[in-house]
Amino acid sequence: MDVPYKIYLSEDQMPRAWYNLRADMKNKPAPLLNPATGKPMTKQELCGVFCEELVEQELNDSTPYYSIPQAIRDFYRMYRPSPLVRAYCLEEKLQTPAHIYYKYEGNNSSGSHKLNSAIAQAYYAKAQGLKGVTTETGAGQWGTALSMACSYLGLDCQVYMVKVSYEQKPFRREIMRTFGASVTPSPSDTTQVGRAILEANPDTTGSLGCAISEAVEAALSQPGYRYVLGSVLNQVLLHQSVIGLEAKTALDLYRIKPDLIIGCAGGGSNLGGLIAPFMGEKLRGESDCRFIAVEPASCPSLTRGVFAYDFADTGRVCPLARMYTLGSGFIPAPNHAGGLRYHGMSPILSQLYHDGYLEARAVEQRAVFQAAEYFARVEGILPAPESAHAIRAAIDEALVCRQTGEAKNILFGLTGTGYFDMVAYQRFHDGEMTDSVPSDEELAASLASLPRL
Ligand SMILES: *Cc1c(COP(=O)(O)O)cnc(C)c1O
Numbered sequence: 324m325d326v327p328y329k330i331y332l333s334e335d336q337m338p339r340a341w342y343n344l345r346a347d348m349k350n351k352p353a354p355l356l357n358p359a360t361g362k363p364m365t366k367q368e369l370c371g372v373f374c375e376e377l378v379e380q381e382l383n384d385s386t387p388y389y390s391i392p393q394a395i396r397d398f399y400r401m402y403r404p405s406p407l408v409r410a411y412c413l414e415e416k417l418q419t420p421a422h423i424y425y426k427y428e429g430n431n432s433s434g435s436h437k438l439n440s441a442i443a444q445a446y447y448a449k450a451q452g453l454k455g456v457t458t459e460t461g462a463g464q465w466g467t468a469l470s471m472a473c474s475y476l477g478l479d480c481q482v483y484m485v486k487v488s489y490e491q492k493p494f495r496r497e498i499m500r501t502f503g504a505s506v507t508p509s510p511s512d513t514t515q516v517g518r519a520i521l522e523a524n525p526d527t528t529g530s531l532g533c534a535i536s537e538a539v540e541a542a543l544s545q546p547g548y549r550y551v552l553g554s555v556l557n558q559v560l561l562h563q564s565v566i567g568l569e570a571k572t573a574l575d576l577y578r579i580k581p582d583l584i585i586g587c588a589g590g591g592s593n594l595g596g597l598i599a600p601f602m603g604e605k606l607r608g609e610s611d612c613r614f615i616a617v618e619p620a621s622c623p624s625l626t627r628g629v630f631a632y633d634f635a636d637t638g639r640v641c642p643l644a645r646m647y648t649l650g651s652g653f654i655p656a657p658n659h660a661g662g663l664r665y666h667g668m669s670p671i672l673s674q675l676y677h678d679g680y681l682e683a684r685a686v687e688q689r690a691v692f693q694a695a696e697y698f699a700r701v702e703g704i705l706p707a708p709e710s711a712h713a714i715r716a717a718i719d720e721a722l723v724c725r726q727t728g729e730a731k732n733i734l735f736g737l738t739g740t741g742y743f744d745m746v747a748y749q750r751f752h753d754g755e756m757t758d759s760v761p762s763d764e765e766l767a768a769s770l771a772s773l774p775r776l
Contacts, residue, residue, distance in 0.1 A: 326422075328411060330573040332404040338568040339391060341561050343380075344599045344671060346387035347606040350678055352557065352670035353645035355381075356632060361776055364642045372539060374549050376447040380558040389561060391443075398442045398475065399565065402431035407573040408702075408737075414721070416701045421724035423717060424581070425737040426570045426597060427704065432498070435707065435739030436593045437468035437553050440562035444551040445472035454547035455479025459509065459534030462488050462662045462709075463495030464739060465553030470504035480504040481548075483511070483537045486529035487657065495743050509534035516540050516638035530654045531665050536638025554590025555635065555644070555669050563596025570734065571600045579732055581612055583720060586736040587712035588616040588625065588683070589662060591669030597736045598681075605680060615720075616672065616683040617712040619691070621659040621759045624649055624668045625676055625683035627766060631773055633667060643774060646673040649761075650769030656759035660747035661688050661708040666769075686715050687758040692751040694718055695741065707739035708747055 345351055354363040369378040380389065391399075410423040428436035448456050455478050460466030466482040473480035482504050489496060489508035496506050509529050510517040516536040520527065527533070535552070542550035553559065574581065584601055586594030594616055604610040616625055625647045634651035635641040646667045653666040668676075675681040688708075695711035697718070698704070706714060717735040724731050741748065750756045 326409050326577050326579070329406040329408050330576065331406060332569060332572055334400060336572055337396070337399065337404055338565055339396070340388040341391055342564040342568060342599050342603065343383065343387055343389060343561050344564070344595070344603055345384040345557065347603045348674065349606070350674055351384045352674045355642035355644055358634065358639060358643050358774065372542060372550050374444070374447045374451050374453065376450065377444060377558050380561055381556060392446060395443055395446050402438065403565070404569045405430060405566070407570055410702055412701050413698065417718065417721050417725065419721040419725045420728055420730040421721040422730060422732045423721055424574070424732070424734045426566055426734070427737045428566065428593070429704070429707065429737065429740035433464060433468035433471050434743060435464040435468065436563060436566060436596070437465045438471060439565050439596070440553060440559045440592065441465070441468035441472040442475070443562040445469065445476050445478055448549060448551070449476045449478055453478070453549055455481065456549055456551045457481045457483070457538040457541040458551050458553065459483045459485070459531060459538045461485050461531045461534070461664060463492050463499070463743065466504065466506065467495060467498050469551065469553070470499040470502035473504065474502040481541060482506045483509040483534040483541070485509055485531060485534050491746055492743060509537050511537060513537070514540040516640065520637065528657060530637055532635070532637035532651050535636035536640050539636070539640050554592040555665065555667065557671060559592045560595035560599070560669060560671055563592045564599040566593065566596040566736065567599040567601060570597065580610065581734040582731040583613045583615065584734045585615045585617060585713050585716045585720065587663060587709050587738060588618050588668065588672065589709060590665045590667070591672040593736050593738045595669055595672055602675065602680065614681045615716055616676070616681055617716045618683065618685050619655070619659065619661050619663050619712065620685040620687045621761065622649070622655040622664050622666070623685040624666065626685045629770060629773070630673060630677050632776055633773055635667060644670050646670045647676065648773070649766060650772045652772050653769040656761070658757055658759055659688065660750060660756065661691055661712065663709050663712065684716060686712055687760065689751070689756055689758055691715050692748070692756060704737065705741040706737060707741045708744050710736070710738045713737070
């Protein structure tokens with residue numbers, strides 16, 4: 324059976340339920356802890372910050388499938404299924420016997436996979452009768468996705484955007500405003516935690532951890548609002564399983580078994596979603612597929628961090644999560660342009676990595692942009708810099724296959740479009756991009772701030 328360039332699914336082949344990978348994990352991800360008491364966060368405590376149904380999903384380690392509400396499936400139909408592409412041109416150019424596939428999530432106006440969870444989180448907020456939601460955004464993709472989902476459902480959306488991105492990416496901001504969201508550069512003087520961070524560090528360009536603190540405070544101080552987060556949390560990986568489920572259905576149509584699945588890892592949501600059903604098979608002893616998380620050398624949470632309880636945010640208002648972390652005060656060097664700048668990692672992926680089911684590697688940003696440009700020229704898609712981390716590793720693995728002659732099936736996640744990152748591409752083309760790798764001393768300093776339990 325010849326595999327087409329793009330394998331699309333019909334509407335009735337699309338997933339009707341999300342898959343909860345935790346149900347098949349022997350070692351469950353560790354519970355979130357209340358930073359004040361050191362005890363696991365109760366449902367009631369979490370419901371002060373998050374929507375109720377999402378709290379249920381967050382805490383549920385045993386239910387393998389959650390049926391996707393019809394309203395969410397209707398929204399998914401507007402931009403899903405996303406294409407699964409056989410990268411024939413890339414294979415040819417690399418002269419590799421490997422078969423390379425990628426799942427492209429950049430074909431919606433928000434430009435990335437984040438819409439898959441944004442619509443789910445907005446739906447449950449609406450169903451609970453809330454007025455609106457608050458959130459943070461780093462590079463802007465999550466804020467954009469959430470503002471699209473909120474405008475569709477008629478919810479207010481307040482976004483705290485990391486200041487350096489707010490300034491460097493004015494177009495991102497305008498898309499969010501087009502969808503009716505209000506956007507505040509973070510740290511700001513609109514919250515107590517923002518004012519404290521500004522006082523301690525007036526020139527800070529902001530960080531995700533800091534914007535999270537502000538968004539949580541904003542949710543807690545307005546009745547009818549809850550906070551939503553675009554990555555890291557178990558519920559987000561649950562929603563993102565739609566990526567992997569679609570990919571698996573498409574590959575199964577052609578009886579293709581992936582040998583290697585690769586994804587970029589910021590907070591871990593796209594990778595966790597892409598690998599979910601395949602990792603489930605591995606955990607159940609049904610496959611020996613390999614999985615690789617690719618992270619920037621300038622923010623190497625898995626490859627150089629420690630597995631410990633840490634704060635999810637800089638302001639230390641969020642619950643503690645046990646994860647691979649660089650310390651909640653860690654901020655990547657300002658010349659880092661490739662996204663994926665969160666100090667921690669999804670507790671699910673952290674546990675899988677710790678237990679040896681997932682591999683990780685760090686790549687430097689010039690090599691990432693070289694891969695991005697190469698891919699754009701060969702496959703005709705301008706990738707997001709984040710996605711290009713996965714491209715880098717996929718190309719490297721395909722080149723290994725050229726050496727060994729193995730015809731491996733490689734699947735990688737192409738998480739988004741690069742249209743909003745042309746300033747980064749410009750710096751790359753002008754030769755102004757440098758690699759920045761934190762020193763051991765820098766990492767030790769930020770790890771010194773880990774909470775002692
Ligand atoms: C946010 C984002 C990522 C990284 O987030 P994860 O939660 O690790 O998936 C990767 N690619 C794109 C395009 C993104 O917008």
